[in-house]
Amino acid sequence: MSSKEEEYKEIFMAEAQENFEEINKILTDLEKNLDDKNLVNSLFRITHTLKGNAAGMGFNDISSLAHVIEDLFGEVREGKLKLNKDMFTSLFKAVDTLGALIESLKDGNKVSFRGIKTKLEVLISRSKEGDEGTPGKIEEKKSDKTEQPPVAKKKTAPKKRVAHKEQATPTGNKNQQVKKAEEPSQESDIKLTEAQLASINELINENDDGEVSDEKSEIEVEDTGTKITFSDLVQVPVRKLDNLLNLVGELIIERDRIIAAYEGNSNEYSRLNRISSDLQYSVMDVRLVQVGFLFNKFHRVVRDAAAVENKSVNLDLKGVTTEIDRNILQIISDSLIHLIRNSVSHGIESPAERKKVGKPEEGTVTLSARNDSDGVIIEIIDDGKGIDVERVKQKAIDKGLVTKEMLPLMNRTELLMLIFEAGFSTCDQVSSLSGRGVGMDVVKKAIDSIGGNINLNTEAGKGTTISLKLPSSMAVKGTLLFESDHQQYAIPLSYTEAVVSFYKSELHKVSNGLIATHLGKTISIVFLQDLFNIKPGQNINAQKLLQSSYDNIHPEQQLDTVIVSYNGRTVGLVVDKLLQQKEIVEKPLMKPLDQIKLLSGVTILGNGHVCPVINIAAITTMIFNINLSNQKA
Template sequence: MKSREQEYKEIFIAEALEYYDALNRHISDLEKRPQDDQVLAEIFRLLHNLKANAKAIGYLHISDLSHKLETAFSLIRNKELSFSDEVVAVLFDGIDLLGDLITNIDNDSYGEPDPVLLRNLDIIVDNLSGSTIELAKVQRYNTSKNLSLSDLIYIQIKKLDHMLNLVGELMIDRDRVLSISRELDNDELKSVSSHLYRITEELQYSVMDARLVSIGSLFNKFPRIIRDIATAEGKTINLSLIGQEIQIDRNILQIITDSLLHLVRNAITHGIERPEEREKKGKSREGHVSLVARNDRDNVVIKLSDDGKGIDFKQVRKAAVEQKLVASDVAAGLSNSDLLGFLFEPGFSLAKEVTEFSGRGVGLDVVKNAIDSIGGRINIDSEKGKGTSFTMQLPTSIAVKGALLFEVADIFYAIPLIHTESVVAMETDELHEVGDVLLADVKGETITVVYLNELLNAPEETMRLGDKTKLSGLIQNIIIVSYNNRKLGLIVDKMYRQQDIVVKPLSKPLDTIDLYGGVTLLGTGKVCLVLDVPAITRYFIHRR
């Protein structure tokens, strides 16, 4: 596979050539209608983008030339330079040279751009409306040009979505074929199906790869946004961006865009203090916000941190009781990480005033729903006076997920790995009946455990989640899942394996049942239900 730099370079060249084509078209138009402001504005925009892109990637000849041309056109736009024949000739030459430079980026023997032409450009810019411009003759570029088409194509994301769906279907059938070929024990069939396996896998990765974009395409929008919010709030913010080159599925990035914007607004309006206040606390006047992306196994982690005032746990506790999310005696005993969970409850708010940018009743629950919908996770960490950070763990791809397969009451289930912490086997004796739940000590941490069969299949009136006699066998397999800063152990009947699954959303009218994130077909043709960890956690809390 090509390196990322190589890929960026190809994208740059393709875009630059497109700009070049557009410039040629527009300047020809302009020659016919020199007064057309729209055409001028478009030329201006193209040159400006080309300059910025070339500079970013380090092609200084191109950015310098674009700059000179941009200056010339800005003079024309301001009517300081007339669009006369001589000027037109120089500009055409300049654009031709631009095309030449772009097509020869990889050609080391190309050398420097024609100095005569560059000087001509300088002359028309410097000699404003000068009557006697001495323009040197330059060699015509236009004569020996080849026509060529771009190496890149634009494709609608919809088409890639469709392809990915088809690949998903194909993978399900592939697994089925593979399992049948094992049953039939036919060597030829086995060799064909293992070949089919490899090809589908490669196809899957190719389609997934085609959908990847760099996180920078979102991150790079933030400097401007943050500046605007900070200005409105009378704060100064220093933003650092790390990991723009990390790749993620375009649709996932699209889905979290609003969430990230929401969190950033919150961080600036509620997190970061005013400069005077910061000074009093011995912090720098300037607030710091960082957006960091990194790869973690198959996932992408995006972390947003600020060095603001942090979350006031006392206030959260008070608000949770006031908003009747928890009884006051229970609230007193809750840990900080339990309290942070309330921030994601619908309607929960700590904002006392509504500003232009935040505190309008759109809570963190919206953020969490968006992240839940793509099977991701979000965690908050906060220290009073020091700052707050949000960590989002996102799948790299929507369709294919690593999942843990297991069985409860003869039904196959899967839980996406993104929600699992660990898997432990424990003797029934090690589980303790405390109140109406079971508790277990897992590596020094006390975790609430629930028998899935009881939670899913017992009649709701007679459900007993704290009754060990409901369990069968001496050893219990427990999947520790985590959601919203809280861990929960799920006891399953049979533990199977870890496997990549293609989650199919449930079709109507079942799509409104939130306990299931979807279904998948196993190689045996059996239907496997994909449990939604957020929903199962909510259901458990609600039952208790």
């Protein structure tokens, strides 16, 4: 068994053990109050859940017994079977056997369950046949017939085998046979009960009967053999894991401070370094969940969206075993709903349109996940009509997001990413799914909040792919440290494309800003110090503040530049000095510093200094808006 299968088995056993304990508790309460419908409904629901989970895992014995218990409470719920005190001995025996079957997954023991299963099946069968006898006391039927010898004669070996076969499908076949015999109804009832009794006695005592030789290793569950068992899994509230992770983060910061203070004797602290790192990644690993935990919920989302749009759409899931931080999965869940609905609404064509262009009438939305070098990539892919770039341009102009003069300066990716701007929509009519001008900007904000990135690719007539690049954990962030104006800063590596050096002669003034060429593309260049020196109320363009540092540097000076990319917009940030790559534990800014939009948080370095973390999303958006205002001016 693979490690993943073993993990699934452990999770099933933990949940099954909870189900078993809950069934015992509710059944105890029900015995004291036989007419409580809520308790009956609860037992029906829990056994139904246990049955389904067991069947999904391939544990057929557990599924089979749980199914019969579920059916019995289904009959009680529908008023076809009335509970009495005598039935609870059998019910508790069945529940104990269910618990033993769950426990056998761990110890490997075989558990005999067919006898008690058959006994419950008889109770169900008699309720379906309208038998008004006392269900809990099957043996009392014998007293209805004064002649005992015929009963003994009927319990021959052949009759036992026939009864055994009949019992395998207790859904009315016996009743049909009784009708065929055209015997008096009382005699028919007696024969039916005796046949059932013969089958029950045979199965309950099969270990001693000698007919079932391959069941010698099975164990019977004793009524008095109840024992308390514990699951190997412990459920922990997420807030406790968050608190533990914060403490580990503090430990890492303190470790770095100690090692930095005694740099000459770093070997003395190698063991501290290793243990603290192992502890950090162990806690991070506990928080990881498989994306399938969320992905499987989207079958209903696609179904509902397709129904509203009168379309036929299938959801295909890939990479469901990819692991990611649970908190990240929770944050992006609403974003994925927006993206999937947009794929159905905007992307997938109607069945008639698809048929006209030679496509299958049923469209496909693919939701996939895979690990990347420093995170997880989730893709939403549709095989629809693609995005009309010319229509995006026109809508962006109509909404005032860009000017006609800006369009030639924007590449195709930058144009497509305009759909993530607030208030943008290409839909002319408002529906329950689209056209309200909200949704995609919400996606961008959610991805920004966790340090993620969005990319979009589309092909006319073929479909659209939206890629979300997400960190696999929120606990540790890979960053590039640099210095600007004698202050150390960190840039998240998830946004960093490259580190290059420019000479002053390679930068060019355009309007009130700077540009350069990188890999054949024209990109905006900004001295980070100029951004931080801007004061509230200053007119950036009128005073040409983004060209201040450029005017004051030596012509031959090399300029260390970090190329960053966000939402299809690439910017070069000029810094004073590049330092090193480092994994950090980022802390959010507290009030009133949380109003500083150009920073996303802070960390503490080994030297004890506070290091701000640059907010790339805010910086690129700010530069884009400055360029837009330049064009409008």
